[in-house]
Amino acid sequence: MxxxxxxxxxxxxxxxxxxxxxxxxxxxxxxxxxxxxxxxxxxxxxxxxxxxxxxxxxxxxxxxxxxxxxxxxxxxxxxxxxxxxxxxxxxxxxxxxxxxxxxxxxxxxxxxxxxxxxxxxxxxxxxxxxxxxxxxxxxxxxxxxxxxxxxxxxxxxxxxxxxxxxxxxxxxxxxxxxxxxxxxxxxxxxxxxxxxxTSPGDEGQEPAARPRTAGDHVLAYVREQITAIVALDPAVRRGLPDAVHRMRVATRRLRSTLRTYRKVLDRTATDPLGKELKWLGAELGVDRDQEVLDARLHSRLDAMPRTLVLGPVDARLRIWSTARRNGSRNRLVAVLDGARYLTLLESLAALRTAPPLLPAAAGPPGKTLARAVHKGHKRLAGRMEHALELPPGSERDLALHDARKAAKRARYAAEAARPALGKPARKSAKRLKALQKALGDHQDSVVAREALRALAVQAHAAGETSFTWGLLYGQEEAAAGASERELPGVWAKAVRADFRTASGS
Missing domain, CATH: 2.40.320.10 (Hypothetical Protein Pfu-838710-001)
Structure with missing residues (x-):
């Protein structure tokens, strides 16, 4: 051992x-x-x-x-x-x-x-x-x-x-x-x-050339995410704190970049890779999503006055959490040891060394990257406007979740473009991150309410009072309402961060 x-x-x-x-x-x-x-x-x-x-x-x-x-x-x-x-x-x-x-x-x-x-x-x-x-x-x-x-x-x-x-x-x-x-x-x-x-010749690597073309900038971001995925693999296997989350984020960033910059990278070559990255992200998310949910529910329960905690609430939450997370890390290590993941790693190595560049990749970065970032904003705008027009309820929750995905994609597009486009892209990424967080908080509340309802049903079936579970549900419902009231303001700032629209370029 x-x-x-x-x-x-x-x-x-x-x-x-x-x-x-x-x-x-x-x-x-x-x-x-x-x-x-x-x-x-x-x-x-x-x-x-x-x-x-x-x-x-x-x-x-x-x-x-x-x-x-x-x-x-x-x-x-x-x-x-x-x-x-x-x-x-x-x-x-x-x-x-x-x-x-x-x-x-x-x-x-x-x-x-x-x-x-x-x-x-x-x-x-x-x-x-x-x-x-x-x-x-x-x-x-x-x-x-x-x-x-x-x-x-x-x-x-x-x-x-x-x-x-x-x-x-x-x-x-x-x-x-x-x-x-x-x-x-x-x-x-x-x-x-x-x-x-003891080298027979010069084994030193040439210093990386400064990115000049649109392809240079996109590939720099792509290679950064590939490096992160490969480097975080051992940390995930060792169970180090935050390793799964960071590897999942790198996977999402890479997949999003391949989808966004289709004028630079040939989608006929990258779409199959995107599907495999989506699979890996889902596998990494099994344990991570439960970890986030556990932390949220335990935090809510810990903050509640003990006089309002009726029945074996702590024990039931602990047993439920353990049952859902049991074996998740072993499952993830098995995925990392599997043939499908190995094939994905080989594909990532090939993407790094022989990227499928399109003619637009050879052009100057400004117009090509700005258009891609603006397109991400436009997609996000459509989803946000649709979601905010809906009345509160499950349909609106789903629409806001879709908007969150679009916010991530737009943010990652701005991050990739930041070295070429400078301060406007940096501000765009920053404001989109704030919007993504607000939408994420709302989605976390949706997931927490679903879990709390299921726990209340289990408690009731076991003859326990569901009083505390109802209080926790109410807290999450209030948090979601507060989050929704803040969203228009956060979204207004993100809209102003679409520098292409603002500058008329």
């Missing part, structure tokens, strides 16, 4: 002549314990085209030291990575294979680099003997196993913060090392340095 650890570390350049300064002069350090030298032997795996390295992931099988086994490191921020560890075995453990699947897809993992290190370890301890950080001086020998045949060697210093330590402590250590002439490493990891120094 794999376990995870948040790794916060910094790396520094060193030579065989580098001498460590007196680290007890670092604030908070009372003693430095020397643990001696250990020999580490690690083989790093990647696809032949180095997809993991391109996204700053490292996957290795290491022997020697106290943590021999398989290690997968996922980037979190500069100098911060999550390390997922699994016991030593000949084959890559299934759990780690799942976490790299969105990058690897159907390609084979091959050994690309072997690193053998002599690690001299020092533990920096506080006055009470608590470890504050581990500092190691590593003498590294790297051998290219695939895509090259060169070898290289270097010495580096690595300082890793102890679990639950204060990252500011690393600043104090760095200051002390700096006084001794030790400088930060230019390489983010041993693997990246080994790949750079």
């Amino acid at each position: 794999a376990d995870s650890k948040r790794e916060i570390e910094r790396k520094y350049e060193a030579t065989g002549d580098t001498r460590l300064p007196d680290l007890t002069r670092v604030a908070g350090v009372a003693a430095v314990q020397h643990l001696g030298v250990s020999e580490l032997d690690a083989v790093y795996y990647d696809t032949e085209d180095l997809r993991l390295a391109a996204d700053h992931l490292t996957l290795r099988r290491r022997t020697g030291g106290a943590d021999a086994g398989w290690h997968l490191k996922l980037p979190v921020a500069t100098g911060v990575r999550d390390e997922i560890r699994a016991p030593l075995s000949d084959a890559l453990p299934a759990e780690l294979a799942g976490l790299v699947r969105s990058r690897v897809r159907d390609s084979a993992l091959v050994p690309v680099v072997r690193l053998r290190s002599a690690r001299d370890v020092h533990v920096l301890k506080g006055p009470d003997g608590t470890p504050l950080a581990e500092l190691s001086v590593d003498e590294v020998r790297a051998e290219r196993l695939h895509g090259g045949s060169r070898a290289t060697a270097w010495t580096e210093i690595e300082v890793e913060l102890a679990d639950d330590g204060d990252p500011a402590f690393l600043d104090a250590v760095e200051e002390r090392l700096g006084e001794a002439g030790v400088r930060p490493s230019t390489a983010p990891s041993k693997l990246s340095r080994a790949l750079a120094e």
